[in-house]
Ligand code: ADP
């Protein structure tokens with residue numbers, strides 16, 4: 001398959017677990033849309049960041065030692081004004097110190113993305129089969145539905161579409177009973193770009209999870225709101 005424009009090269013990143021922001025930088029270097037976001041060490045910085053990004057915003061506590069942020073009170077969505085953000089900042093900062101003592105890395109303020117559906121995308125390097133990508137039902141559903149499909153990287157656009165269309169969740173993505181369909185084409189493009197990232201990193205890529213990619217209405221694109229990666 002042909003490499004899409006703007007897919008790579010990868011930025012220099014340290015080995016080990018990356019923060020969400022570092023993982024998103026890697027994705028952005030491959031032309032995959034990610035949330036606008038800014039680090040904030042204090043309430044004042046968080047407010048300045050939110051003014052630049054525009055309310056409503058999302059606030060998250062950052063630590064590369066944490067796997068599931070929301071379980072630990074480290075994700076606050078739909079913060080509509082400065083007062084809500086300031087209150088959330090105090091709570092998230094305390095939750096972060098409790099969850100990752102000595103390994104807290106401050107907070108991040110993100111744009112609040114909206115969409116019709118969520119997908120999980122993944123990439124890994126299999127010792128036998130080489131670079132692989134995965135797609136599945138997103139959000140919390142990923143662990144419960146076992147609705148995941150895998151393919152060797154890099155993928156063509158047709159391969160990526162077929163992989164997503166093969167998911168049990170595909171009819172939901174296309175729009176059920178009058179509900180608007182979501183941008184499956186944008187999700188397929190993100191999967192193609194992720195497949196080039198996996199192909200380029202090769203054995204350096206232990207795993208990379210995008211969970212979720214939020215799909216907007218058809219023609220409106222898709223955006224990564226959470227990502228995790230481990231490199232060697
Ligand atoms: P976790 O580490 O628990 O997976 P996430 O960053 O994925 O934390 O946040 C939990 C959920 O909150 C996501 O699955 C998504 O539904 C929602 N979410 C997170 N960030 C955003 C954002 N920037 N915009 C909109 N929704 C978000």
Ligand code: MG
Nearest residue numbers: 211212226227
């Ligand atoms: Mg997540």
